[in-house]
Amino acid sequence: MNLLSGEYECKLDPKGRLVLPAKVKGSLPEETGNQLILVRGFEPCLVLYPRSAWRVIHEKVMALDEFNEEYRQFQRNFLRGMTEVELDSIGRFMLPRTMLRYAGIEKEAIIVGIGNRCEIWDPERYDNFLIKDQQSFSKLAQKFLTTPDAASTNPLAA
Known part of the structure; x- marks a missing residue:
């Protein structure tokens, strides 16, 4: 299994796209191709999963009993805004505006590799959470x- 690691300072382009650092892109499992899953993090950040890692998480979340109110609330909040993002030929991907607002990301971001996923943070917020x-x-x-x-x-x- 490839591990995503490291911290990378990035800038968003005027269209809200971010270039995935080459070391991160090179650590993605081959089966991921150009598609990744983007969700809101538990902290005010975004989380980017390769498809194989997302599949494991998604199966756990969907296995929760839909007749239990707490489980439904968790599912609703965890899965809201989940989106597939596709890397273009130079490794850029679009960050939806609602996601950028949630994470407080404007022009700069920090991508942090954390094993099976990457977190995308506003640099100041990231520093405050360390x-x-x-x-x-x-x-x-x-x-x-x-x-x-x-x-x-x-x-x-x-």
């Missing part, structure tokens, strides 16, 4: 990578 205190970050690493539960479910834990 952990600034190294001690807090260290505690999270300890919590998620060294606890007995983490070791059984996390491939990074030794």
